[in-house]
Amino acid sequence: MRLLVTGTQGQVARAMIERGAATGVAVETLGRPAYDLLEPSGIAQAIGAACADVVVNAAAYTAVDKAESEPDLAMRVNRDGAGAIAQAAAKRGLPVIQLSTDYVFDGTLERPYREDDPVAPINVYGGAKLAGERAVAAANPTHVVLRTAWVYSPFGANFVKTMLRLGETRAAVNVVADQWGSPTSALDIADAVLAIARRLRAAPRDPSLYGVFHLVGSGEATWADFAKAIFSEAERYGRKPVGVVPIATSDYPTLARRPANSRLDTAKLQKIYGIRLPDWRASLAPCVARLLGR
Ligand SMILES: NC(=O)c1ccc[n+]([C@@H]2O[C@H](COP(=O)([O-])OP(=O)(O)OC[C@H]3O[C@@H](n4cnc5c(N)ncnc54)[C@H](OP(=O)(O)O)[C@@H]3O)[C@@H](O)[C@H]2O)c1
Numbered sequence: 001m002r003l004l005v006t007g008t009q010g011q012v013a014r015a016m017i018e019r020g021a022a023t024g025v026a027v028e029t030l031g032r033p034a035y036d037l038l039e040p041s042g043i044a045q046a047i048g049a050a051c052a053d054v055v056v057n058a059a060a061y062t063a064v065d066k067a068e069s070e071p072d073l074a075m076r077v078n079r080d081g082a083g084a085i086a087q088a089a090a091k092r093g094l095p096v097i098q099l100s101t102d103y104v105f106d107g108t109l110e111r112p113y114r115e116d117d118p119v120a121p122i123n124v125y126g127g128a129k130l131a132g133e134r135a136v137a138a139a140n141p142t143h144v145v146l147r148t149a150w151v152y153s154p155f156g157a158n159f160v161k162t163m164l165r166l167g168e169t170r171a172a173v174n175v176v177a178d179q180w181g182s183p184t185s186a187l188d189i190a191d192a193v194l195a196i197a198r199r200l201r202a203a204p205r206d207p208s209l210y211g212v213f214h215l216v217g218s219g220e221a222t223w224a225d226f227a228k229a230i231f232s233e234a235e236r237y238g239r240k241p242v243g244v245v246p247i248a249t250s251d252y253p254t255l256a257r258r259p260a261n262s263r264l265d266t267a268k269l270q271k272i273y274g275i276r277l278p279d280w281r282a283s284l285a286p287c288v289a290r291l292l293g294r
Contacts, residue, residue, distance in 0.1 A: 004030065004046070006056070013029055017029060037080075038076055047088040053200075053201050059081075079132045095210075101147055105259055105261075112264055114265045125256060147213070147214050148216055149182060154287055166242075175226075179223055182217045182263060189277075
């Protein structure tokens with residue numbers, strides 16, 4: 001099986017490269033500067049010329065706060081770029097897997113969000129990603145939209161790496177304790193994407209395989225819970241204990257609003273694909289081990 005993945009340095013793209021190599025799947029990445037979602041014709045040409053089985057759009061404008069002042073750029077990348085990739089895949093008769101986000105929801109529901117719950121983004125990034133979901137669906141009937149959340153990995157910039165960096169110099173860190181979600185390992189996402197791609201290749205005409213699915217780590221946490229678990233794991237590698245002071249979202253103002261409830265119900269993915277990601281704590285341990293292990 002051969003996958004074409006956008007983004008070379010992104011967390012999910014790097015995880016796809018690593019897990020593809022480990023499982024004998026050829027993963028070719030299309031990244032900047034040669035391939036830019038702002039100029040999607042180059043990527044479309046590459047999709048047209050490649051001999052891939054599935055196209056995965058893992059590249060995106062992901063600067064959530066900066067997006068508030070760059071809405072046009074966020075739309076061009078996350079809506080127009082995503083749509084162009086899905087269309088290029090459709091022209092070749094290939095399915096597309098599009099990564100999306102919990103930020104399509106406003107977070108006011110008091111249970112984990114299901115795929116068909118009403119969307120209502122509360123920030124520019126979420127609006128652009130939702131527009132991307134719609135552009136992908138319009139361009140390519142064989143699409144799988146995977147909404148994920150709170151992604152971390154040994155690669156790139158993420159909450160785990162930020163906490164480990166802060167913990168080097170601080171005895172305690174203030175962390176938001178009134179937003180709920182499910183920390184999700186990019187390596188687990190990559191394994192799920194590979195399993196989904198295999199199914200799409202094996203049964204391309206099965207309509208139940210297409211549509212929107214939620215894909216997050218099992219279990220739930222607040223950012224403060226997540227931070228506590230990170231510092232606790234870090235102690236195994238000789239790091240000194242770091243306190244976590246729970247604070248409210250209102251005590252940590254950001255340019256973009258975040259949903260209070262980012263929990264996603266993953267029952268549909270489990271039912272259709274038989275995929276359930278490991279508990280987030282189980283996947284956090286090897287990530288911290290890679291970052292701090294000697
Ligand atoms: N991170 C999260 O917590 C989170 C949560 C929910 C959903 N998601 C979604 O999951 C997917 C993967 O996220 P991630 O964490 O892997 O993101 P990431 O680490 O921020 O990587 C984003 C990738 O997109 C690329 N990119 C950005 N603008 C581009 C452009 N104009 N042209 C081509 N490539 C461009 C970046 O390229 P450079 O390397 O050149 O900068 C980078 O490789 C995205 O769709 C994201 O929206 C992420």
